[in-house]
Amino acid sequence: MSEKNILVMKFGGTSVGTTEKIMRVAQRAIKAKKEGSNVVIVVSAMGDTTDDLIGLAAKISKNPKRREMDMLLSTGEQVSMSLLAMAINEKGENAVSLTGYQAGIITDNVFSEAKIASINNERIFKEFQKQNIVIVAGFQGITADMDITTLGRGGSDTTAVALAAALDAKYCEIFTDVDGVFTTDPNIVKNAKKIEILSYDEMLELASSGAKVLHLRAVEFAKNHNVIIHVRSSFNDNEGTWVMDKEKNKVFNAKDKMEQAVVSAVSYDANQIKISVFGIPDTPGVAAHLFGEFANANINVDMIVQNVGENEIAAISLTIKSEDLEIAKKVIESLKKDLQISNIEIDPEIAKVSIVGAGMKSHPGVAAAMFSCLGEKNINIEMISTSPIIISCVIRKERAKEAVGLLHDCFDLGE
Amino acid sequence: MSEKNILVMKFGGTSVGTTEKIMRVAQRAIKAKKEGSNVVIVVSAMGDTTDDLIGLAAKISKNPKRREMDMLLSTGEQVSMSLLAMAINEKGENAVSLTGYQAGIITDNVFSEAKIASINNERIFKEFQKQNIVIVAGFQGITADMDITTLGRGGSDTTAVALAAALDAKYCEIFTDVDGVFTTDPNIVKNAKKIEILSYDEMLELASSGAKVLHLRAVEFAKNHNVIIHVRSSFNDNEGTWVMDKEKNKVFNAKDKMEQAVVSAVSYDANQIKISVFGIPDTPGVAAHLFGEFANANINVDMIVQNVGENEIAAISLTIKSEDLEIAKKVIESLKKDLQISNIEIDPEIAKVSIVGAGMKSHPGVAAAMFSCLGEKNINIEMISTSPIIISCVIRKERAKEAVGLLHDCFDLGE
Numbered sequence: 001m002s003e004k005n006i007l008v009m010k011f012g013g014t015s016v017g018t019t020e021k022i023m024r025v026a027q028r029a030i031k032a033k034k035e036g037s038n039v040v041i042v043v044s045a046m047g048d049t050t051d052d053l054i055g056l057a058a059k060i061s062k063n064p065k066r067r068e069m070d071m072l073l074s075t076g077e078q079v080s081m082s083l084l085a086m087a088i089n090e091k092g093e094n095a096v097s098l099t100g101y102q103a104g105i106i107t108d109n110v111f112s113e114a115k116i117a118s119i120n121n122e123r124i125f126k127e128f129q130k131q132n133i134v135i136v137a138g139f140q141g142i143t144a145d146m147d148i149t150t151l152g153r154g155g156s157d158t159t160a161v162a163l164a165a166a167l168d169a170k171y172c173e174i175f176t177d178v179d180g181v182f183t184t185d186p187n188i189v190k191n192a193k194k195i196e197i198l199s200y201d202e203m204l205e206l207a208s209s210g211a212k213v214l215h216l217r218a219v220e221f222a223k224n225h226n227v228i229i230h231v232r233s234s235f236n237d238n239e240g241t242w243v244m245d246k247e248k249n250k251v252f253n254a255k256d257k258m259e260q261a262v263v264s265a266v267s268y269d270a271n272q273i274k275i276s277v278f279g280i281p282d283t284p285g286v287a288a289h290l291f292g293e294f295a296n297a298n299i300n301v302d303m304i305v306q307n308v309g310e311n312e313i314a315a316i317s318l319t320i321k322s323e324d325l326e327i328a329k330k331v332i333e334s335l336k337k338d339l340q341i342s343n344i345e346i347d348p349e350i351a352k353v354s355i356v357g358a359g360m361k362s363h364p365g366v367a368a369a370m371f372s373c374l375g376e377k378n379i380n381i382e383m384i385s386t387s388p389i390i391i392s393c394v395i396r397k398e399r400a401k402e403a404v405g406l407l408h409d410c411f412d413l414g415e
Numbered sequence: 416m417s418e419k420n421i422l423v424m425k426f427g428g429t430s431v432g433t434t435e436k437i438m439r440v441a442q443r444a445i446k447a448k449k450e451g452s453n454v455v456i457v458v459s460a461m462g463d464t465t466d467d468l469i470g471l472a473a474k475i476s477k478n479p480k481r482r483e484m485d486m487l488l489s490t491g492e493q494v495s496m497s498l499l500a501m502a503i504n505e506k507g508e509n510a511v512s513l514t515g516y517q518a519g520i521i522t523d524n525v526f527s528e529a530k531i532a533s534i535n536n537e538r539i540f541k542e543f544q545k546q547n548i549v550i551v552a553g554f555q556g557i558t559a560d561m562d563i564t565t566l567g568r569g570g571s572d573t574t575a576v577a578l579a580a581a582l583d584a585k586y587c588e589i590f591t592d593v594d595g596v597f598t599t600d601p602n603i604v605k606n607a608k609k610i611e612i613l614s615y616d617e618m619l620e621l622a623s624s625g626a627k628v629l630h631l632r633a634v635e636f637a638k639n640h641n642v643i644i645h646v647r648s649s650f651n652d653n654e655g656t657w658v659m660d661k662e663k664n665k666v667f668n669a670k671d672k673m674e675q676a677v678v679s680a681v682s683y684d685a686n687q688i689k690i691s692v693f694g695i696p697d698t699p700g701v702a703a704h705l706f707g708e709f710a711n712a713n714i715n716v717d718m719i720v721q722n723v724g725e726n727e728i729a730a731i732s733l734t735i736k737s738e739d740l741e742i743a744k745k746v747i748e749s750l751k752k753d754l755q756i757s758n759i760e761i762d763p764e765i766a767k768v769s770i771v772g773a774g775m776k777s778h779p780g781v782a783a784a785m786f787s788c789l790g791e792k793n794i795n796i797e798m799i800s801t802s803p804i805i806i807s808c809v810i811r812k813e814r815a816k817e818a819v820g821l822l823h824d825c826f827d828l829g830e
Contacts, residue, residue, distance in 0.1 A: 019474040053494070059434040060498055061505040068504070071497035071512055075490035079468070082486035083475055089483070090476040097486055102561055123561075146517055146538075 006128075006169040007037035010138065010160035014177050015234040016080045017047035019087075025234070026087035028175075029133050033093060038128045040167065042138045042160040043084055045076025066111035070140070070150045074100070077137035077156075084135050096127050097135040100149075101142035105159065107149045114141055114149035116158065116221075119166035136163060154215030161218045165225035172227050174214060175234035180241030181206065181213050183413035184266040188401045191414035195241050195264060199358045202264050203229075203243045205390040209354040210269030219243065246358070262359035262366060263411040268404050270351040270397055272302065273325055274382070275332070276317045279342035286339060287316065297331050299324045303352070303385045303394060317383055319394060322348065350382065351400035354392040355407055361388045373410040379403050421543075421584040422452035425553065425575035429592050430649040431495045432462035434502075440649070441502035443590075444548050448508065453543045455582065457553045457575040458499055460491025481526035485555070485565045489515070492552035492571075499550050510548040513538065515555035515563070520574065522556035522564045529556055529564035531573065531636075534581035551578060569630030576633045580640035587642050589629060590649035595656030596621065596628050598828035599681040603816045606829035610656050610679055614773045617679050618644075618658045620805040624769040625684030634658065661773070677774035677781060678826040683819050685766040685812055687717065688740055689797070690747070691732045694757035702731065705750060712746045714739045718767070718800045718809060732798055734809060737763065765797065766815035769807040770822055776803045788825040794818050 009032065016022050025041070033039045044050075053072050057064050081097040088095035104120030127134045138156025141149050151158050157174060164172035178186075179194050181203070186192040198206070200223035207216040213231055222229050222243065232240025280286055287306065294301050303319045320328055325346070332344050360366045367384075370391055374381060379402070383394035395403055408414060424447065431437050440456070448454045459465075468487050472479050496512040503510035519535030542549045553571025556564050566573050572589060579587035593601075594609050596618070601607040613621070615638035622631040628646055637644050637658065647655025695701055702721065709716050717734045735743055740761070747759050775781045782799075785806055789796060794817070798809035810818055823829060 019471065022475065056434065056494075056498065057501055060437065061501045064501040065504055068497045068500045068512060071500070071514075072494060075493045078490045078493075079471075079487060082483045083471065085483045085486070086472055086476040086479040089480055097483060099486075099563075148514075 004168065005037050006040065006164075006167045007032055008040045008042060008160050008164040008167065008169045008172045009175065010042040010156055010173065011044070011175045011234060012156065012177075013044040013047050013049070015175055016043055016084065019083065022046075022080070022083050022087050023091075025084060026091055028234070029084075029088060029095075030091055030093045033133055037170075039133045040124065040163055040169070041084065041133065041135045042156055042163060043077060043080045043135060044138050044156040045073075046080045046083075049076040049079065067147060070111050070114075070148050073150050074137070074140040074148045077139055081135045081137050088133055088135075093133060094131050095133040095135060096130075097137075098123065098127075099137050100140035100159075101146070103134075103136045103163070105136075105141035105162070107141035107143060107151070109143040109145070109147065109149065111147075111149055113152045114143075116141060116151070116162045119162060121166045124163075124167065151217075154218070157215035157218035158221055161221045161225075161227050161229065164227045165221070169227070171230055172222070173230045173232060174218075175232060176213055177234065178213065179233045179236070179238050180231050181211065181243075181265070183264070184404050184408045185268070189266075189405050189408045189414070192408065193413060193415045196239075197242045197244065197246065198264060199246050200243060201389050202356050202358050205354070205356045205387070206265055206267050209267040209352065209356065209390060209392060210271075211265070211267045214243070262363045263355045263357035263413065264359075265356050266353065266404050266407045266411070266413065267356060268351055268353045268400050270400055271322045272319045272350060272352050272394075273322050273328075274317060274319050274347040274350045274394060275328065276315060276345040276347070277332075277335075277341055278315045278344070280314045280316060280339065286314075289339065290316065290335060293331050293335055294320075294328070297327050299328055299331065303383050303392065305383045305385075319350070319352065319383070349397045350394050351397040352392050352394050353400060353403045353407065354390050355411065356390045358389050360391070367391050369410065370407065373406055374403055377402070377406060379406075419583065420452050421455065421579075421582045422447055423455045423457065423575050423579040423582065423584045423587045424590065425457040425571060425588065426459070426590045426649060427571065427592075428459040428462055428464070430590055431458055431499065434498065437461075437495070437498050437502050438506075440499060441506055443649070444499075444503060444510075445506055445508045448548055452585075454548045455539065455578055455584070456499065456548065456550045457571055457578065458492060458495045458550060459553050459571040460488075461495045461498075464491040464494065482562060485526045485529075485563050488565050489552070489555040489563045492554055496550045496552050503548055503550075508548060509546050510550060511542050511545075512550040512552075513542075514552050515574075516557035516561070518549075518551040518578070520551075520556035520577070522558060522566070524558040524560070524562065524564065526562075526564055528567045529558075531556060531566070531577045534577060536581045539578075539582065566632075569633070572630035572633035573636055576636045576640075576642050576644065579642045580636070584642070586645050587637070588645045588647060589633075590647060591628055592649065593628065594648045594651070594653055595646050596626065596658075596680070598679070599819050599823050600683070604681075604820050604823045604829070607823065608828060608830045611654075612657045612659065612661065613679060614661050615658060616804055617771050617773050620769070620771045620802070621680055621682050624682040624767065624771065624805060624807060625686075626680070626682045629658070677778045678770045678772035678828065679774075680771050681768065681819050681822045681826070681828065682771060683766055683768045683815050685815055686737045687734045687765060687767055687809075688737050688743075689732060689734050689762040689765045689809060690743065691730065691760045691762070692747075692750075692756055693730045693759070695729045695731060695754065701729075701754060704754065705731065708746050708750055709735075709743070712742050714743055714746065718798050718807065720798045720800075734765070734767065734798070764812045765809050766812040767807050767809050768815060768818045768822065769805050770826065771805045773804050775806070782806050784825065785822065788821055789818055792817070792821060794821075
């Protein structure tokens, strides 16, 4: 652990949604400083600010330039961070707020979806020397040409993790409105249990398979730079969920004593659409053409299943996010002409349920257990995809919650 | 006039108060560009944004650090300028919005009341080369240490004039909700007339004596850098009021043909308080001590009249702004002890009426005409101050508007 004893704490929009909540975050920051840490707070915009600003822009232009959107949206964090600095000052502690560029966060110039290129930590260390709690605007950075960028939705998580890496912080605390990462959504399964520790890969699979507690890119960044993340509640002092390299951090607390679970969590994503393309000539390059067009339209394809049917005519099923439907329809229309495809079905009534666990790698039969668990209740599996630590099944949307409960019981994840 | 043909246009908060109004400003900017100018637009924050942000801060701290207030308030202009850029883009023209630091506006580090130290115009010229209409945040700049500053209320006028100077613009247009500078407040005197041309000194005296149409510092800046200002309405295309060095700009339009008026305008300021200090020992250094204490408390003293009474005991009357009353009271309490002053009276029921005109310098008897005009109607003059181009009288507040009308008629300023 770092001798500098630096702690990065990130608070999302709901945690700073009102001035009262900002005062509570201030209290929390001061407590951490009094306990001996050099504290960096990363904040999102207050409550619905970002959506309000997007609404304002929409009144003016249906398709505003992304540079100007970033200029607009980056004000949200600037408001919450300056208010938080005032709140900390009001409680008698030193604080200073820094915009993305003041904090030295340099990004590429892909506006609205910028990636952090480097962080110059000089200013933050200067502020530590002045005994300041340092508040940094999440979600934003600056290009080499001094243009303001934003990192895309959930980008504040990425800011926090990147700062933790750049400052060699002992860990990065992500404060949220739940107690941590759960074995599944507690709103669906009553006895869902908080997970004490997750590997980066498990957290990555959970984030990409529907769990919303941590932003995918932030976890990738944490994995690449070995930043320990602590996901915890902003409403209490309970221990949350630690995300870390389980092997490397055996000395960290007593958490390594835990037996590695085969399955750690069940996630689901009802925000998907299945597209089935029938009657594709089974000739080389057709699939590449098809997915190439989706990629050109910036549509993220999630699951893919291909079957060769009779007469060497193939069928491909794939899933995409619901919000990409309209663009996907246009792509499909042009594909129909180009590839002489006979039939395309769009099915929005599906959901994806997944089981995630690092222990799967060394435990055969997990997939079989999952399929039989669903099969016993006559839940039909329409698509399957697997990786070393995740198995996902597409099923009917109306049975998704039931399936989550069944799998949660089946793998004995409850309290 | 500059070969670069640069035009700086400044729009205040009411001119960009709604998205509809922003669309109208966009139209205006495009028109100016199509007429052949390189256009820089300086904007204030939308409508009541600044006051709303101040209210938000007040919920958290009664005395927030000025650095953090500047961080907070500077977001207001960032919102309006990005929306304006989107509006111009939406109408098919190129535009880019720049924050104070992107536009190269370097200030000292007196937060909330910063002064512009220099402007690096490199970025703006680069944007001109890209055929962009350049939108710059008013009211803000950055210190050499990269901290955001604001220029104080009305600072957007100063931003506009300073940019016009730094870019060698042909002139600086200040758009407002009236048609220009009037001979007096049209709300008080029905036949008040728009003034076609004013010298810097006249405009300075008008701004400092109560006319709110232009910010005092902006006029000082314009005078020092010989920037021609055109104050005009954002609601129509009428010619407004030109503020310029009348001598140097004889070639400019046909305005120099106008005969120099003896009195150009009548202004008044009801936002003043008279403080009378009686029984001051008439010894050297006492007045210096008294006004030194006011200066230390950052109270701007406007008019001063000193009379030596009986027994070599002096009385001093002075006026200050109403908002400084509470601080002034504290200063007075400590002065009473230090200087053994017997009696101090505070009188908020006064107003200042002034006549302004560059022609006064060469026309004796203007003061006499003013006093007799007021005297004929039994309006008692309690204090008088004069400079080469302004004469101000303190009178009872309840007769201020009447006095303005009388003087306006007396010097034949109406239409």
